[in-house]
Amino acid sequence: MPSAFTRCGGRAPGLQNHGGHEPSTWFEGVANPSSKRIQRLIDRLLDQAEAAIESRDWATVRESAQIALAIDPYNADAQAFVFMVAQMYGTDPGMAQ
DSSP: OOOHHHHTTSSOTTOOOBTTBOOSSHHHHHSOTTSHHHHHHHHHHHHHHHHHHHTTOHHHHHHHHHHHHHHOTTOHHHHHHHHHHHHHHTTOGGGGO
């Protein structure tokens, strides 16, 4: 018997319209970046990444930014932080330590 997840085309059941369009994935409807709580979390993660830049802690910069991207894949600040670390140190920010 198919699960509720597969019966709804790969979307979690009960998701409401998200941002004027149907969620393309279950995650988009669950982690709504416009939620105040979620936005505060993203802001804290980006603040951590910014502070880590000042202390040259590149692993923390990348980790905090990637967590923010897991919540909001289109966050331009998080994308910029990940790109910056990749440009400076490739895929291994541990090289900077």
